[in-house]
Amino acid sequence: MRVEFFRRPAKAPVFRTALVAAAALTSALGAAPASAETRGYVISWFATATNTKDFAVDCPETAKIADKAVAENGPRRRDVALVEGKPVSASSYPAAVQKDPAIETIQGKYAYGFDLGGPAANKFIDPETQGKADNQLWRAVGCHSNFARRPPPEMPYSEALGWSALLDSAPGWVMQISGADLSKDGPVTVTLDRTLRHVERDAQGGIRSNMTYTIDPVSRSHNVLSGEIKEGVLNIKSGDVYMVSDLPFYTQVDLANTHMRMRTEENGRIIGYWGGYTDWHAWVYLYTARPAASDPTGFYWALRKLADADPDPATGQNRRISTTWRMQAIPAFLAQVDGKIVANASQEPLGHVERK
Amino acid sequence: MNKIRATYLGALAVSILMAGGESYAASLKASPAPYATPDKITLVNVSKLMDDAIPQYLWRRLGDADGKPLYTYDADQAGSSTCYNECAAEFAPFTPDAAAKPEGDFAIVARRDGVRQWVYQGKPLYRYSGKDPGGEPVGQRFQLKEDPTWADPASVIYSPKKGWRRASFTPEKSMPMPPDVELTALAVANGFAFVKSSNQMTIYAAPASHKLPREWRPLRASALALPAGDFSVVKRADDGSRQWVYKQEPLYTYDGDLAPGEVAGLLADKEAHVALGYRNYMPAEVTIGHYLRGPLLTTTNGQTLYTQARYQTLYGGTETRTSYGISYNEAKSQGTVGCDGECTDTWKPLLAPADARARGFWEVYVRPDGAKQWSFKGSPLYTYSGDAQPGDVIGNNRHVIVYGGARGEIVYANPGNDPKSPKAQLGKLAMADVEDRARGGARAGGGQANDAAPPAGAQAKEAAQAPAAGAAKDAAPANGAAQADANRNNFHSPGFYWHTVVVVY
Structure with a gap:
C-alpha cells in the first residue's frame, strides 16, 4: 500500500478574482458525506456499451458486405466538404459535407441502457434487465466495425487505443460508495473524483487492485450522486456527471439525467452501466480529431439525425444524445491530500446477495 | 510517462511542500550565473x-x-566578417542596440563599414533578407x-544558401569543464546546468562555509585532476579528499535526486543551488x-x-x-x-x-x-x-x-x-x-x-487500415486530390x- 502525503503551503494567498462556484471547488476535498462505511474503487475499464450479438439482425446491409470489404480492401467513401466551392477538411467542417454519408444504423431491438424518458419509438430493450432503454448513440454508430462485434472485455477499436494511453498518462477516475452498511441493501452515496496521478498496472498489464490513490482536492470531476442498493445492484436514477478525460480517449464524460446500475463480482470488482444524455459534438471529437480507422463524418451525420435531447433554442437541433457506457472498477484505498484514508478497498459484495 | 519521473515528481512535491518551496523561487532569481x-x-x-x-x-x-533565425557565414574567420556590399544586402549584419554590451560568448565588433555587429563564439551573426526556410x-x-x-544547421532545412548556416547555441563549446562534467539545459532550474557526464545527475553548489549533511555527495576530483576554467580543486578538511569547486563554491550531487533532470536538492537546503553555467x-x-x-x-x-x-x-x-x-x-x-x-x-x-x-x-x-x-x-x-x-x-x-x-x-x-x-x-x-x-x-x-x-503509399496504407465503413453509399469526389x-x-x-x-x- 502506498500513500502519498501532500500539504498546501501555510500562507497561500487567495487571488482577488471573482469566481463562479469557487466555494464549491475549494470545499470539494474529495470526502464523501459522513457514513458508517465507505468503500473505494478505481475505474479500470470504461467504454461505450456494445451489443451486437446478432449482427445480421442489427446491421443487415453491413452484414452482407463486411467480409467482402475487408477481403478486397474495397473503395473507401470520400466525403466532399466544400465551403464557397473550395474543398475543406471534412473533419473540421463535417456539416459542410455535400452528401449525407447515411451510414447504416442499428436495426435490432436490443441495446444496453436506461429508460431516460425519450420517445417510445426510439426505445431499445436492455438485454440484461429487459427494461426499456434509450440509446440513440448506439443506434447511430453500432454498425461500424469500430464498435460492432466487439463484446467485452474487448473495447471499441478507437476507444481501446485511447483508453490504454490514457491509463498510463492521465489521472485516474475513482469512486467512493458510502452507506450505513454496505453489506445490506439501502440508500448510498456515490462520489466520483479524479486522482492526482495515473492508475497503477499489475504485472500482466491490467489495473492493480488495492492500491492507494490521492483524490485531487480541486477537481472538475467531483460528482456526488444518490443511489440505492437493492438485491445487490446499486442503482442511480438522477443527477449529472462530468468527468475530465483526455484525447486520444474522449475529452470528457458528461451525462445529464444520469442513470447507473452496478454490481459486484468476484474479488470486489464492480461491473456496471452508466447512461444518460451526452453532448454528441464533444463525443464525436474523438473521431474527427483522429479520422483514421473510424468514420467521423458518418458518425457526425448519424448522431446529428438521431440526437434526442436538449434542443438548441435557435435551431431546434438536439444537442445531446442518449448513450450508455459500460464500466468496471476494482477496489482501491482513497486518500485525501493530508493522508487521511477516506475510503477502504473491500473485496466484499455490495448489498445483500443470496449466496448459493 | 516515465515511472521514475512520476515517482520523483510525487516525492518532489512532498519535499517541496514540506520545506515551504519559497526558497526554490528565491534561488532561481539569486543564481550568480550569467544570462545565456x-x-x-x-x-x-x-x-x-x-x-x-x-x-x-x-x-x-x-x-x-x-x-527569426540568425546565421553565420562559413567564410568568416576569427570574429571578422567577410560579408559586405551585395553579400551584406542579402545577409544583413545583426546589429546591437547602442547601449548593448558584450556578454560571455557574445562579443560586439566594429566592421570595416563602421557598423557594429554581434559575434557569437567568434562567428559574426547575420539576418537573412529573404524568406527563411x-x-x-x-x-x-x-x-x-x-x-x-x-542536426546539421547548414542543411537545406535550415539554410537558404550554401556556405551559410543557422547560428546554433553551443555554450558547452566555450566552457572549460572537468572530464566528468558537462553542460545541459535544465528548464526546471531555469538554466544550463552542470551535470555528471557518467549519469547525468544534477550538480549543485553551496557556499564553502556551509556544511551539508551526508546525503550531499562531494563531487570528487581525482588525484591528477587539473583546474579547468572556473573549476578548481580543493582538499576537504574532513577527510583530505579532493573536491571540485566552481567559482569558489564546492560542488555536490544530492542523493534525493533519483533520475537525471531532478533538482530535489534545491528544496532540501536553502543554501544549495544548482550549479549553472548560464541561467535563462x-x-x-x-x-x-x-x-x-x-x-x-x-x-x-x-x-x-x-x-x-x-x-x-x-x-x-x-x-x-x-x-x-x-x-x-x-x-x-x-x-x-x-x-x-x-x-x-x-x-x-x-x-x-x-x-x-x-x-x-x-x-x-x-x-x-x-x-x-x-x-x-x-x-x-x-x-x-x-x-x-x-x-x-x-x-x-x-x-x-x-x-x-x-x-x-x-x-x-x-x-x-x-x-x-x-x-x-x-x-x-x-x-x-x-x-x-x-x-x-x-x-x-x-x-x-x-x-x-x-x-503516396502512406495514404493507401491508412485506407487499408480503416475498418470497413459499412454499407455507405460512395460519394463521387468533386476534386479527389x-x-x-x-x-x-x-x-x-x-x-x-x-x-x-x-x-x-
Whole structure:
C-alpha cells in the first residue's frame, strides 16, 4: 500500500478574482458525506456499451458486405466538404459535407441502457434487465466495425487505443460508495473524483487492485450522486456527471439525467452501466480529431439525425444524445491530500446477495 | 510517462511542500550565473515534427527579438566578417542596440563599414533578407533512421544558401569543464546546468562555509585532476579528499535526486543551488513554483501560467509532464489568434511592461489591441480566472472544440467549459483561425523546405487500415486530390488545447 502525503503551503494567498462556484471547488476535498462505511474503487475499464450479438439482425446491409470489404480492401467513401466551392477538411467542417454519408444504423431491438424518458419509438430493450432503454448513440454508430462485434472485455477499436494511453498518462477516475452498511441493501452515496496521478498496472498489464490513490482536492470531476442498493445492484436514477478525460480517449464524460446500475463480482470488482444524455459534438471529437480507422463524418451525420435531447433554442437541433457506457472498477484505498484514508478497498459484495 | 519521473515528481512535491518551496523561487532569481543571451537575442529549440507524437528536440539556435533565425557565414574567420556590399544586402549584419554590451560568448565588433555587429563564439551573426526556410523537419511515420541533416544547421532545412548556416547555441563549446562534467539545459532550474557526464545527475553548489549533511555527495576530483576554467580543486578538511569547486563554491550531487533532470536538492537546503553555467532570463513577474503535481511556471503570486495550441493528436497523453510539447514554429504560427476578445475575460494574457524586451526563451507579442504579452518558447502565456489559489491548475487540459459549417461559419464551439468552472467565451475566432488548412500551415519563417506531402503509399496504407465503413453509399469526389489534401489533417485537429507550461525539460 502506498500513500502519498501532500500539504498546501501555510500562507497561500487567495487571488482577488471573482469566481463562479469557487466555494464549491475549494470545499470539494474529495470526502464523501459522513457514513458508517465507505468503500473505494478505481475505474479500470470504461467504454461505450456494445451489443451486437446478432449482427445480421442489427446491421443487415453491413452484414452482407463486411467480409467482402475487408477481403478486397474495397473503395473507401470520400466525403466532399466544400465551403464557397473550395474543398475543406471534412473533419473540421463535417456539416459542410455535400452528401449525407447515411451510414447504416442499428436495426435490432436490443441495446444496453436506461429508460431516460425519450420517445417510445426510439426505445431499445436492455438485454440484461429487459427494461426499456434509450440509446440513440448506439443506434447511430453500432454498425461500424469500430464498435460492432466487439463484446467485452474487448473495447471499441478507437476507444481501446485511447483508453490504454490514457491509463498510463492521465489521472485516474475513482469512486467512493458510502452507506450505513454496505453489506445490506439501502440508500448510498456515490462520489466520483479524479486522482492526482495515473492508475497503477499489475504485472500482466491490467489495473492493480488495492492500491492507494490521492483524490485531487480541486477537481472538475467531483460528482456526488444518490443511489440505492437493492438485491445487490446499486442503482442511480438522477443527477449529472462530468468527468475530465483526455484525447486520444474522449475529452470528457458528461451525462445529464444520469442513470447507473452496478454490481459486484468476484474479488470486489464492480461491473456496471452508466447512461444518460451526452453532448454528441464533444463525443464525436474523438473521431474527427483522429479520422483514421473510424468514420467521423458518418458518425457526425448519424448522431446529428438521431440526437434526442436538449434542443438548441435557435435551431431546434438536439444537442445531446442518449448513450450508455459500460464500466468496471476494482477496489482501491482513497486518500485525501493530508493522508487521511477516506475510503477502504473491500473485496466484499455490495448489498445483500443470496449466496448459493 | 516515465515511472521514475512520476515517482520523483510525487516525492518532489512532498519535499517541496514540506520545506515551504519559497526558497526554490528565491534561488532561481539569486543564481550568480550569467544570462545565456544578451537582451534581444533569443533561444529557439529546433524540433522534429512527428505524426501522433510530440515534437522531438534536435538542437538549439539563436534568434533575433522576434525569434527569426540568425546565421553565420562559413567564410568568416576569427570574429571578422567577410560579408559586405551585395553579400551584406542579402545577409544583413545583426546589429546591437547602442547601449548593448558584450556578454560571455557574445562579443560586439566594429566592421570595416563602421557598423557594429554581434559575434557569437567568434562567428559574426547575420539576418537573412529573404524568406527563411521553414526550419522544422518532418519525420515520417514509422521512420526508424534519423536523417543526419536534421542536426546539421547548414542543411537545406535550415539554410537558404550554401556556405551559410543557422547560428546554433553551443555554450558547452566555450566552457572549460572537468572530464566528468558537462553542460545541459535544465528548464526546471531555469538554466544550463552542470551535470555528471557518467549519469547525468544534477550538480549543485553551496557556499564553502556551509556544511551539508551526508546525503550531499562531494563531487570528487581525482588525484591528477587539473583546474579547468572556473573549476578548481580543493582538499576537504574532513577527510583530505579532493573536491571540485566552481567559482569558489564546492560542488555536490544530492542523493534525493533519483533520475537525471531532478533538482530535489534545491528544496532540501536553502543554501544549495544548482550549479549553472548560464541561467535563462525570466521576467520579473514569473517564477517556477512547485505544487501538488510538480513544477509549474507561475506568476510570482502563484497563478499558474498556461499556453494554448492548436490541438494535435498525441499518443501518450497530453497530461503527462513530458509528453506535451509545442514546436516553436507551431506556437508562433498560432500566436494569440486562439484567444482574443471575450476569451480574455477568462484567460488573461500575461501582460508585459511597455519596455519589455525579448531575451532567451522569452519574447514579446503585441496583441491585436496593442497590449504586450509575454511568450515562452513561442507560446503566449495566460492565467486562468478559475484558479483560486497557488498551485491550482483548474485551467489545465481543456479542449476548445470548434466545427465549421457549409458557409465557413462556426456551427459548434465549446471553449473548454465544464459545469464547475467560470464560463469561458470563444471570443473573436473564425474557422480560418482554427484550421491549419495546409499541412505546415502558416508556420513562422515561411514554408517548409522539407515539408513534403507524405508518400503516396502512406495514404493507401491508412485506407487499408480503416475498418470497413459499412454499407455507405460512395460519394463521387468533386476534386479527389484536393479533397484528399484538405482531409489530410494529421497534424492538427479542429480546435485548440489549453495546457500548463512544461518546465520539466
